[in-house]
Amino acid sequence: MTGWICNRTFMVVLALTSLVAAPEAARAQTSNSGAGVGASQTLSQPAPKSSPSDSFPKVEHLFGDWGGIRTDLGKLGIDVLLNYTSETAGNVSGGTKRDLGYADQRALEVDVDWQKLAGITGFATHFVAVNRAGSNASEGFGDNLLPAQEIYGAGGSVAFHLVYLYGEETLLHGDVDIAAGYWPTGNDFSASPLNCNFMQNALCGNEKAITGANVGFSSWPDATLGARLRVRPTADTYVQFGLWGSDPYLYQNPQDRSGWNIDVSQYNGVEVPLEVAWEPSFGPDHLVGHYKLGVGYDSAPFASFESAIPGGTGSDKRDRWQFWAEFDQMFIRQGKGDEAGLIGLLGFVHDTPQTMVYENELYAGLVDQGFWHARSEDTIGLLFIYQTVSSQLTSAEQLDQDFGVPYSDSATGVSATGVQTNEEVLEANYDIHVYRGVNLMPDFQYVIHPNAQTSIPSAVVLGLKAHLEF
Numbered sequence: 244m245t246g247w248i249c250n251r252t253f254m255v256v257l258a259l260t261s262l263v264a265a266p267e268a269a270r271a272q273t274s275n276s277g278a279g280v281g282a283s284q285t286l287s288q289p290a291p292k293s294s295p296s297d298s299f300p301k302v303e304h305l306f307g308d309w310g311g312i313r314t315d316l317g318k319l320g321i322d323v324l325l326n327y328t329s330e331t332a333g334n335v336s337g338g339t340k341r342d343l344g345y346a347d348q349r350a351l352e353v354d355v356d357w358q359k360l361a362g363i364t365g366f367a368t369h370f371v372a373v374n375r376a377g378s379n380a381s382e383g384f385g386d387n388l389l390p391a392q393e394i395y396g397a398g399g400s401v402a403f404h405l406v407y408l409y410g411e412e413t414l415l416h417g418d419v420d421i422a423a424g425y426w427p428t429g430n431d432f433s434a435s436p437l438n439c440n441f442m443q444n445a446l447c448g449n450e451k452a453i454t455g456a457n458v459g460f461s462s463w464p465d466a467t468l469g470a471r472l473r474v475r476p477t478a479d480t481y482v483q484f485g486l487w488g489s490d491p492y493l494y495q496n497p498q499d500r501s502g503w504n505i506d507v508s509q510y511n512g513v514e515v516p517l518e519v520a521w522e523p524s525f526g527p528d529h530l531v532g533h534y535k536l537g538v539g540y541d542s543a544p545f546a547s548f549e550s551a552i553p554g555g556t557g558s559d560k561r562d563r564w565q566f567w568a569e570f571d572q573m574f575i576r577q578g579k580g581d582e583a584g585l586i587g588l589l590g591f592v593h594d595t596p597q598t599m600v601y602e603n604e605l606y607a608g609l610v611d612q613g614f615w616h617a618r619s620e621d622t623i624g625l626l627f628i629y630q631t632v633s634s635q636l637t638s639a640e641q642l643d644q645d646f647g648v649p650y651s652d653s654a655t656g657v658s659a660t661g662v663q664t665n666e667e668v669l670e671a672n673y674d675i676h677v678y679r680g681v682n683l684m685p686d687f688q689y690v691i692h693p694n695a696q697t698s699i700p701s702a703v704v705l706g707l708k709a710h711l712e713f
Contacts, residue, residue: 295367296356305680320359337702342383346395386693393444405502429462452592452604459489459514459541489543512543532572545598577613620676663695680712
């Protein structure tokens with residue numbers, strides 16, 4: 244009887260997830276959606292031991308084994324994740340006005356181990372589709388630069404927005420990993436699931452200074468066709484290189500927002516990321532760390548901010564470069580998992596100031612899981628972000644102000660009501676493990692200079708994130 248109920252519950256949830264349509268259109272943002280979804284979003288990049296499914300996401304499920312369905316699918320090499328994430332946030336002081344935003348996401352992930360299913364050694368496929376809806380509190384109180392809710396936007400007005408569909412082949416016992424298909428660059432490069440211990444979109448899922456605006460470095464839930472090669476010279480190091488198409492219409496044309504309209508003919512360049520990493524483990528407690536350096540080049544033409552100033556020609560086009568240095572290190576172990584302990588995060592990102600709104604981003608944070616032995620799966624997060632806008636943009640806006648002309652939204656992609664310089668965010672949260680597959684996270688953010696404008700009062704934002712894994 245219990246198995247029958249679980250089976251029926253699963254079918255109902257699957258049907259609702261597949262058929263629900265967004266009640267209102269979600270605007271574009273580049274964000275990985277966080278915990279529980281994304282085959283490549285593991286803290287380390289592990290090599291499969293016997294089959295690709297060894298590296299599939301390992302998560303709790305509210306409905307357990309679905310009356311034996313998950314076990315039966317697992318024997319075939321098929322892993323299915325269904326989850327729901329919501330984020331509510333509102334400013335209780337500061338900003339241009341009081342505003343409350345609610346955004347949510349329903350997600351389906353299917354990972355298939357073709358070694359188990361069909362005897363194709365080392366081969367796996369990964370698929371994710373989402374349904375999104377909601378509103379953004381930050382936009383409501385005047386901050387169009389760093390959204391307080393990372394889950395907001397980019398889902399399009401469709402029942403299922405395609406996030407990714409790609410294949411992955413591991414060779415030489417996992418020392419070589421090749422992937423190709425349709426998926427976000429940010430799933431594999433400048434990626435860490437630790438980022439989504441926070442709700443602020445400046446960090447979760449990739450740093451805004453890399454993924455903000457229309458760039459070739461795509462991030463969840465938007466993607467282009469691409470390929471990636473990862474090689475492990477040693478057990479604790481890797482080098483990876485990729486090639487993705489740059490789609491200037493990724494966030495503009497309604498037909499492209501669904502994710503299912505993959506049109507290579509409209510690509511106008513390529514994104515080429517390169518990343519090297521060291522993933523050590525220190526001492527008898529295996530204090531794991533991840534140290535990454537990366538660079539990305541986008542060959543697509545972008546209008547420079549100089550072309551938007553009064554008297555500019557409007558024809559200056561340039562490509563883009565990104566650089567990132569990201570580190571995390573466990574200081575105290577408080578459990579068995581990679582994230583079970585006190586972990587420090589530190590990162591710096593730089594982007595081309597001539598064409599990118601976000602020039603420099605510096606962040607530092609702490610994540611502590613298992614600090615309270617009676618609540619060993621609860622997590623505390625603390626984060627500080629310092630974000631500067633392009634110095635070229637600041638100069639252009641200063642000239643706009645001096646000449647008494649409107650600030651050029653077409654050049655920035657971010658609505659401004661004053662000269663933009665820098666913005667800082669302090670975030671603190673407590674992630675409560677309520678039940679298997681169920682987490683609630685109260686969240687506090689203090690936003691200094693919203694929209695990077697000194698003319699907008701600093702905002703106190705209170706929020707709540709809910710995550711359910713079915």
